[in-house]
Amino acid sequence: MLPTARLLSATSRKIRGTPPNEHLSPTQLCRALLREASYLPDQTAREYFHRFILWRFRSYQPIDKASRPFREINEKPKQRLLAANIDLRASEKLRKGRQALSLLRQANNGEHRPLRKVLLAAYGRTGRRRHELIQPLLQPAIPESSDALGAILKETPANNKKPLQELYHDDSRVLSFFDAPRGKSGDKAQIRISKEYPQLEAVIQANGQYRPRSNPRHALRSVSLIAPTTNSWGRPMPVKRAKNMVRNWYKYAMERMLPPLPEQEWDRLHGLALGDIKWEPVSLRSIGTVRPEGANTDLSSEIPLHLLEQSGPASDLDQAKNRLLHSLYPPKSTATDARDYTSRNRITPRFMQRLYHGIAQLCCKLVWESSLNRWTVVWGSVAAKERLRRVWTDPVEADLLFSGVDERGRLPMPPRNVEPLQNNGNLQHKDSQ
Known part of the structure; x- marks a missing residue:
């Protein structure tokens, strides 16, 4: 803050x-x-x-x-x-x-x-904006038709409570994001995100499958809550402990989730990472100037500020005063002074493109697949790999790449100029002579 x-x-x-x-x-x-x-x-x-x-x-x-x-x-x-x-x-x-x-x-x-x-x-990978990008995922989906709305109303109880709210007798909003528990094994139950929040479910599933190395947050390793149905004495799990399990898993998922960016912003970031969009640097500001007293209004009489600051004291008395103050109050060393200045880089298009590529690997967007009738999540690194794969797998004639070389990729040696030998009959005739 x-x-x-x-x-x-x-x-x-x-x-x-x-x-x-x-x-x-x-x-x-x-x-x-x-x-x-x-x-x-x-x-x-x-x-x-x-x-x-x-x-x-x-x-x-x-x-x-x-x-x-x-x-x-x-x-x-x-x-x-x-x-x-x-x-x-x-x-x-x-x-x-x-x-x-x-x-x-x-x-x-x-x-x-x-x-x-x-x-x-x-870009919302850390800090306050990450929480802002999560908020749209916590809104229930709007029914596509009146039939879908009627089906939802039939399944909703009269008191308008969600399954976990009805089961645990609690009106907390956290419990409204989950479906009713389903039996996974004898003493285990699985609690998943409700179908009323398809975007939240798709993003959590994608975060559980995709784990980039440069992630500033811990990886999301479980996409649903697996809760025991009995305690250590074999009795039914107390309601209060079951509610705390749901709250803790919700907090665990929200802390590790990388929310999707708006589609237009994601496309721009992806274009900057691949070099399709040209990076535009900030225009340089002009250096401030000072006009001495009594000078004319001509612009040539103005003095740049950095030259004015570098000018020394006017008299020996001022120099002695500065040395005395410096000895009495030495300057405090800071982390900036101790930092190695070799860590600084010139901010060039290539430098920014590499930074954008690392950020794009952590960003995703939501895309509606009409053929599958569901939301899918597209990550930046996956889209970049698909593009490179298309570039390198295009059909190319082999003669254009490997013409004029042998099996080992070496140029063949040119034949030497050797005089043709005479036939065997002439050689035998010369030997008999």
């Missing part, structure tokens, strides 16, 4: 010998985060983090200083926090905000791990 903006009017706490991020006030920190988010090399990441940063700061804005009603990141209205709670959380949120600023700076510098972490959050 990103920082609070409670102390908007507070002065920045400037301490000598501390990293620059420690100086930032909440307002400056918000602007710095938005600025770094605008430099990210991916369009989806820029849009997501811009929206996310504003949402986090507005969620901690006091009611008396709010200029607009606060809404969730998914445009749902939400009640603001109390001023006392904001004051208690301010320092911790500011610390996390400074960490987020360092992460965005490292990503913009071309460091592989921070940039991959940013892309994973932007």
Whole structure:
């Protein structure tokens, strides 16, 4: 979570010998985060983090200083926090905000791990957006016809409770996602996802079968709950313990599931990973300039900021003062200073394509198969392999590839120019002479 903006009017706490991020006030920190988010090399990441940063700061804005009603990141209205709670959380949120600023700076510098972490959050493999992508899967399917709706209404009991809600006498929403238990063996029962949630069932089945190596989450190893029907004394399982088993498995599945992306976003990511869509870098900003006092209005009189910052002190007294302050308050070493700068990369189209390929392996989309009358899940790596397989298995004439070589793939040696030998009769005649 990103920082609070409670102390908007507070002065920045400037301490000598501390990293620059420690100086930032909440307002400056918000602007710095938005600025770094605008430099990210991916369009989806820029849009997501811009929206996310504003949402986090507005969620901690006091009611008396709010200029607009606060809404969730998914445009749902939400009640603001109390001023006392904001004051208690301010320092911790500011610390996390400074960490987020360092992460965005490292990503913009071309460091592989921070940039991959940013892309994973932007495409919903980690973080808040992953939970947002899960929400559409938790909505029941809409019946295709009135006959299907009538069949559902006939199976639904009068109290409108789902099988597990009726069995365990509990109205929890978690229990509504499951079908009634089915006997798997003598003392085991299998509980699967309800047919009313076909998208959720298809995604869980696909996550159980597909296990990429670079998955930031633990693999989903069971696609259904196998629960014992009796306890260790051979008695029927208590209802409370059975409900806890269902809740724990639901939590286990939600923590390990990789939700599908929207089809249009998945197609764009897949095209960037394969090189079909050209990666467009962020346009470079011009360097700021300063006009000295008393200078004319000509543009040639302006001085770039980086040259102004590199200029030394004006007098020997200032130099002695700086040396004294440096000896009294030595600069604090940070993780950025100790980091090996060889980990930074130039952000090129090839570098981004390799990153996109790794992210696409973790992303999927839902496709409706009318012939099978069900939802199927397509993963990015599987689609890429199918394309490469079509490229390399196209029929090609063998003469075009292996013409002019022998069985070992070597060029044959040209024949030597040898004079023809005389016949045997002439040789015998010469010997008799």
